[in-house]
Amino acid sequence: MTRPGARATQPGARATQPGARATRPAGLATRHGSRSRIRPAGALQAAAFVAVLAVLPLILGQHWQVNLLVFTVMYAGLASAWNLLGGYAGYPALGHAAFFGIGAYAMAIGTTHLGVGGGYRPFVLIVPIAVGTAVAVLPLARLLLRTRAAAFAVLTITVLFMVQTLAYNIRGLTGGSSGLLVPIAPFPAATFERPFYYAMAVLLALTLAVCWVVRTSKLGLALNAVRDDEDRARGLGVQTELVKLVAFAVSAGLTAAFGAVWAYYLTFLYPGFAIDPLLALGAILMAFLGGRRTLWGPVVGAALIGPAQQYFAYRFGASHLYLIAYAVLFLLVIYLLPEGIVPSLGRRLGRLRPAAPASGTHDQVATDSLFSAGDLG
Amino acid sequence: MSPLLAAEGLTKSFGGIRALDACSFEIAEGSVSALIGPNGSGKTTAFNVITGYQPADAGRLTFRDRAVRRPDPCRLQRLGLARTFQQARVFPGLSVLENVVLGRNQPWHALLRGRVPGTDRRRAEDLLDEFGLAAHAGVPAGRLSYGQRKLLEFASVLMAEPVLVLLDEPTAGINPIMVKTMEDHIRQRHALGITFLIVEHEMKFVMRLCDPVIVLDRGRPIACAAPEEVQNDPRVLDAYLGD
Secondary structure (H helix, E strand, O other): OOOOOHHHHOEOEOOOOOOOOOOOOOOHHHHHOOOOOOOHHHHHHHHHHHHHHHHHHHHOOOHHHHHHHHHHHHHHHHHHHHHHHHHHOOOOOOOHHHHHHHHHHHHHHHHHOOOOOOOOHHHHOHHHHHHHHHHHOHHHHHHHOOOOHHHHHHHHHHHHHHHHHHHHHOHHHHOHHHOEEOOOOOOOHHHOOHHHHHHHHHHHHHHHHHHHHHHOEHHHHHHHHHHHHHHHHHHOOOOHHHHHHHHHHHHHHHHHHHHHHHHHHHOEEOHHHHOOHHHHHHHHHHHHHHOOOOOOHHHHHHHHHHHHHHHHHHHHHHHOOHHHHHHHHHHHHHHHOOOOHHHHHHHHHHHHOOOOOOOOHHHHHHHHHHHOHHHHO | OOOOEEEEEEEEEEOOEEEEEEEEEEEOOOOEEEEEOOOOOOHHHHHHHHOOOOOOOEEEEEEOOEEOOOOOHHHHHHHOEEEOOOOOOOOOOOEHHHHHHOOOOOOHHHOOOEOOOHHHHHHHHHHHHHOOOHHHOOOEHHHOOHHHHHHHHHHHHHOOOOOEEEEEOOOOOOOHHHHHHHHHHHHHHHHOOOEEEEEOOOHHHHHHHOEOEEEEEOOEEEEEEOHHHHHHOHHHHHHHHOO
């Protein structure tokens, strides 16, 4: 018998050394050469966005306008936080309203029962609430993440209703169906909404920063691999379990932070509103419309749908007919823009000017998609 | 010398069907072994059980002199056992380069480092050069042809410098020129010290490349010998042509 393996080294094996660089086409080196995580265009984009966030309530100063801004920014943040798990990792989480509600009740309980005090002090509570929620959901996340796709979606909805039922029934803490009052903040009436707006804006900026770090890191690459083919990723040595848990926990923690600010702003909590399936679905719709898997997609989606939603609710609110408008919009998005606005726009612009260097917002959208080919889907 | 991989009495049933029936074989270090057999003889199940994608009902697995109690794809890959799939599996939404970079094992604390850091990029680019995919580095892998995906899957598996590579039908569904390319790549990597276990239906390919050849029939090895011997083994002919 021949020695095992003797055949494989027969003549016929090509002489080229593995790794010979001779065949690399020119130009590739520049395209794939060492590249810093921070692109100048991206930094500019971020600075412009922060500036816009900062001055918006000064320009649109009417009470109803700032109120609208508070909710729009909140939705942009919720959609971005959801995107970490639902977009980058492709896990269809439908129960994020549960974490929002947990954050909201934690804020209410913190201010009423724990005696944190009024004024700006409750805002400090946001940090422990976010971190606490992120840590507390880990065992639950571990359980839920053993399922995928439809099963995962159904289980997360179940969690939502479980938390809602708990909120109705643990009367000692939540007041049950009679609701829970949060002390009204003693801010001057003329600019009452501003502190809440800025709290939401800071959280949104933080959420986007987290999303950016994830997208440009190994973690993002691993999450994208989980989205595309989780089993193969496992076989390639990707710690799928770990990265999914991180995405879930961070996503839930950020969602809870927005819930906390919301509770202090609204000052009245009722289980059906604090843990509202429509809130989670609204955020997801925004991520879909703008482009899940992209950084700016959820923000674009929220900027469009947030005000529209308020308008619908105002026009058809009493009859809940606005929900039908919602459903129609969702169907149209899935049908016409399955990838969302940002990737579609980016592709179109990329086709028009394939070699144009990045400058200006629209080009950045295009390069943002290029940055991770995952966006091109 | 003890074998690199030893399977002892692997058994796996699906309902009433015994896909693997007390299946035992050994893979010698430095070999290019083939696993052949008629359709449904348990080749892919053997792969799935060895790599931890399906739990075995019974049996023992030893890899690099270590008993693998509960095989897990991620852990085994980090021990140096990598595999490809029958239907080429790539990450369609990731770029070709990212597909390869992903194969690099990362400790958990490196997760926040850059998505494609310079060292990984250079190694991945070398691999892409070797596999003739460098021109497609920035393209989403979903846009590659089927044959190119097979090559990409192979390349990404090599990124972690595995000791043993399991290839599930590397030539299935690709054109004859690509088959030759695939063969060359396997030879090159073998020359660099990687051990292969290959499931394959293309017999000419197996006869050219592999030694020994393990023949499975109804979940059990019926022969393990050099290709010439296997070709003339009456039991093997019976398994393929018999009732």
